[in-house]
Amino acid sequence: MRVGAKSITIRDVAHEAMVGVGTVSRVLNSGAHVSRATTERVEAAIRRLGFRPNAQARRLLRPHSEIVCFLLSNRDFPHTFHARILQGVENYARSIRQHVIFAAVHYDAGTSPERIPLPPILQERGMVDGLILAGTVYANFLHRIQQMEIPFVAFGNNVMKYEGQRNFDQVSYDAFPGEREATLYTIGQGHRLIAFGGDVSYPWMRVRNEAYLAAMRERNLNPIAFTAPKPALSNLEYGDWLASRALARKPRPTAMIAGNDEVAFGFWRSLRRRGLRIPEDMSLVGFDDREEATLMDPPLTTVRVRKEEVGQACMKMLLERLHHPSMAYSERLLATELVVRETVKGLSRSSATGSAEKERRLPARRKTTANVELPAEG
Amino acid sequence: MRVGAKSITIRDVAHEAMVGVGTVSRVLNSGAHVSRATTERVEAAIRRLGFRPNAQARRLLRPHSEIVCFLLSNRDFPHTFHARILQGVENYARSIRQHVIFAAVHYDAGTSPERIPLPPILQERGMVDGLILAGTVYANFLHRIQQMEIPFVAFGNNVMKYEGQRNFDQVSYDAFPGEREATLYTIGQGHRLIAFGGDVSYPWMRVRNEAYLAAMRERNLNPIAFTAPKPALSNLEYGDWLASRALARKPRPTAMIAGNDEVAFGFWRSLRRRGLRIPEDMSLVGFDDREEATLMDPPLTTVRVRKEEVGQACMKMLLERLHHPSMAYSERLLATELVVRETVKGLSRSSATGSAEKERRLPARRKTTANVELPAEG
DNA sequence: TTCCGTTACGGAACCATTTCCGCATCTTCG
DNA sequence: CGAAGATGCGGAAATGGTTCCGTAACGGAA
16 A cells, blocks of 8 residues: 555565575475474564565466466356356365456457457466366357467357367266256156257257257157247247247147246246246246246246356366376266256146156155345345 | 476567567567567567567566456355446456456454455465455454455445445445335335335345335335344245235235345245235335346336446446555445336326325434334334 | 767666575484 | 484575666757
């Protein structure tokens, strides 16, 4: 705060404690090779002078800055999804005494890599040890990052990559098991006419659709897929559109597997407005398990993605990469899981066992009650 | 990436371009006092060698690091509120080439300041220029921060401060105008029996309650306040409790002003489950304008807090402080505003503006002991 | 021609730390 | 008792930039 005041350096401390600067440095860091008495004298001097080491000078000599950058591209936080990932990153980072710079970047899929603006700090060397990429990653952005020669880990689900791309580290969630489980569960509840709704021009929607298709195929059921791309529509509006399509279909589906929670929400609202109820008139399953899923009435049965764990895994993987720079690139896949709440109606058993199904009882997931919340924000 | 490889320094560039290090430095920074030809030669050398200046060495000599720390205390992000503030901070920071470290801290209101754990980076000097405090700030935490002698700005609404505390910079939103407007609007829609519901043991709820009371007084109406502290309850459950209290009351209120959107949500859900509809059977107003407010069906009429602007104002204020260290401390108050959606029903004008009720209530002044539930209507 | 101000440029000094080297002392063991 | 190894400690070197100082060239004014 005091402007003109020369700040206290390690030399001042050394003088005050009547030792050499090397000794002070040793006390500050390892503490090894310094006698107990000297250590105490130095510590007393530090306290007396209110000395705090200069962060920049320290890092100038160290191989690592212990700072990573969480780089969010082309996203805002209105969807809590990425905020939760950031939280997971910070949480784990803190536990291992690392720090996180949060930066956002906005770019166009068409611009050449060199023109994509990056935080000034990334142009320099040595400030951040590595990068965690979240948000949509197109090829040009990926190139830009790779040119920087900074170790990085990407949250893989929003990377526009070709099948099985493995030339960088990534953490993704695997929508397949969760979505398959959800579909099988719905079948198990006696449904036969089960629709899937989601714009498959998004790669992440495609996986969910495939899981749905696989589950239907397993049970010898005919899929009913509403997967048309609707670029102009928001998720909510997509849910709206889905409702009109589903209701118009003959025979009408008894259940809808929505591509994500927001689509499910739009669907649910649309039905309500037509005087139809969920799950009485139609069952509904979401994907993501956003907070709002528990707020819906009745609470939404959905597939959970553990967002904090994704963040934690990213941070962990980046650290491994930093420690072992020549390690082979890998992708870590986190499982997803069904969360049974109350939007899938159990149909009567009579017509249920059409196919020769063993009625494989899925391990009944815990029914989540209303989440316990911290005191409200302002 | 390459481990053993000595990194390229400014001296290498100087040698390559056949100039002195000073010249390279000048090219890197201002560009002044260097001829066009030399500049080009240096830039070519930089490109050729792939030189990137060392961030730490640079900052060792500079007065500012151009990095600030967004410190979130005792919060997670399940409520998007603080995520939005962070977004506002980063957004503005980016526009002025500053960087943001995101860090979280968890502490107890009871622990002594010295024992509150802070990110290691804050213990050092020179890494962050300043701090933005978000989340609940108790006295001990405030002391801890002030001891650090780092310039800071606090998001004021969650600071547990005594009335009018002004010994640090803060940015707050003023709930009063928005909540007053909301109440007056509800009155304007023909409502007379309007209840307020919110746990006033939280200071921020108290302001909202006062705004409600003021508006009711202005129109000579009797307040119906459900303000009892319910420490064990979540917001959602509080809304639940509110519903039972409101419905039990005779005469039954026709509108509920809920302390925040989440309470409103709990209230709404509780009513739905009893077969009552909003706004047909009861009108409802929230506070905060969370994303979910538009998802509700019908969408919630509520009071908007501009969260990104709060963040932006924090960053702006911190920057002013950094430029003018001896500037007087100040609090910046951002207005809140009513957002009319569809949860307040317009009542018939017949009974409206009943000037008959002149009932002078006893002045419900700013209560110090707010944990008293106000007597139900006089 | 001389003088002065401006521009261009090289390089030493400096920033605040860590690390390494050298030396003294102490301990251990054959 | 002496050699070897460990411990304690001071201080120089190193880290990679920026800044400042000195100098040279040049142009315009007197």
